[in-house]
Amino acid sequence: MTQTTNRFFDDFAKLMTDAAGAADGMKRETETFMRGQAEKFLRDMNVVVREDFEAVREMAQKARQENEALALRIAALEAEVERLKRA
Structure with missing residues (x-):
């Protein structure tokens, strides 16, 4: 009886191990499929990738800074022109 009980538990443990491995494989396949579908959806929606957005x-930040610097320079030049007109 002990022999068959051990054999039963061994077979059951092997079955559970195989089932866990199969479930893990299905999980990976599902994740890969879903990731692919999400990427296709985003590509079709013309969503920008993070690197391009950054x-x-x-x-845009650099252009804004340059515009601010140019605005200050123009204001200074205009002030100088007005000062020269008055002189």
């Missing part, structure tokens, strides 16, 4: 944001 690059454009940096360009």
Whole structure:
């Protein structure tokens, strides 16, 4: 009886191990499929990737800073022109 009980538990443990492995494999396949579908959806919706967004944001910040510097320079030049007109 002990022999068959051990055999039963061994077979049951093997079955559970195989089932866990199969479930893990299905999980990985499902994740891969869902990731692929999400990427396709985002691509079809013309959503920008993070790296491109960050690059454009940096360009916009730099342009804003340059515009502010140019506005200050123009204001200074206009003030100088007005001073020269009065002199």
